Amino acid sequence: QQPVQSPQAVILREGEDAVINCSSSKALYSVHWYRQKHGEAPVFLMILLKGGEQKGHEKISASFNEKKQQSSLYLTASQLSYSGTYFCGTEKIGTDKLIFGTGTRLQVFP
Amino acid sequence: GAGVSQSPRYKVAKRGQDVALRCDPISGHVSLFWYQQALGQGPEFLTYFQNEAQLDKSGLPSDRFFAERPEGSVSTLKIQRTQQEDSAVYLCASSLVSDRNTGELFFGEGSRLTVL
Numbered sequence: 001q002q003p004v005q006s007p008q009a010v011i012l013r014e015g016e017d018a019v020i021n022c023s024s025s026k027a028l029y030s031v032h033w034y035r036q037k038h039g040e041a042p043v044f045l046m047i048l049l050k051g052g053e054q055k056g057h058e059k060i061s062a063s064f065n066e067k068k069q070q071s072s073l074y075l076t077a078s079q080l081s082y083s084g085t086y087f088c089g090t091e092k093i094g095t096d097k098l099i100f101g102t103g104t105r106l107q108v109f110p
Numbered sequence: 111g112a113g114v115s116q117s118p119r120y121k122v123a124k125r126g127q128d129v130a131l132r133c134d135p136i137s138g139h140v141s142l143f144w145y146q147q148a149l150g151q152g153p154e155f156l157t158y159f160q161n162e163a164q165l166d167k168s169g170l171p172s173d174r175f176f177a178e179r180p181e182g183s184v185s186t187l188k189i190q191r192t193q194q195e196d197s198a199v200y201l202c203a204s205s206l207v208s209d210r211n212t213g214e215l216f217f218g219e220g221s222r223l224t225v226l
Contacts (some may be wrong), residue, residue: 002152032215041114041201041217042153087152089215097143097166098215100152 001025003090003101012078012108020073020104022088031064031071032089078108114218116202122224123192131187131221135204142185144177145201153201192225
């Protein structure tokens with residue numbers, strides 16, 4: 001079952017912050033985050049493996065609450081290059097496949 | 111090669127034609143995945159290989175879809191008797207195997223299929 005992301009779309013001014021949420025109805029082993037720019041392939045941002053784990057990538061970080069089966073992606077001091085569609089990918093316990101979420105379209109304006 | 115390579119990048123087929131889409135994964139990557147991405151949607155899982163073994167094909171929409179990876183490297187996704195609803199971008203991704211979880215996926219540029 002496809003994880004649900006919220007919000008569906010975000011519009012930001014450069015320098016503003018945003019949070020994107022990902023929620024699954026299944027027990028999860030890991031959560032991945034990817035960014036896809038229009039007409040391009042999805043690009044890996046990070047993997048989170050443990051409950052409560054938080055990881056960072058420049059000014060982009062994420063948390064994973066294993067008990068709630070939720071993950072959040074935090075974008076701070078957004079840059080124009082952050083524009084794109086963000087997908088979470090969830091991996092259920094006992095499987096090796098990644099199921100992608102509904103996507104969140106982020107637009108950053110000067 | 112340096113990255114995942116897919117061909118053709120664009121394919122226009124008449125309804126009822128058969129198509130074959132090729133994926134060349136990163137050398138040494140054991141896992142290979144196919145996803146279907148409709149316009150404005152997230153990638154939807156189709157099938158997954160570990161070496162030449164197809165471990166999961168639960169996402170293939172119908173028996174018109176067939177995937178193979180006979181030598182554990184290059185993979186081909188074949189769609190028989192194409193229908194308009196097959197129009198989408200078909201993404202291939204490869205990954206190093208991890209004992210614990212699906213590793214980082216490296217995606218190709220995709221093959222955009224348009225069925226008229």
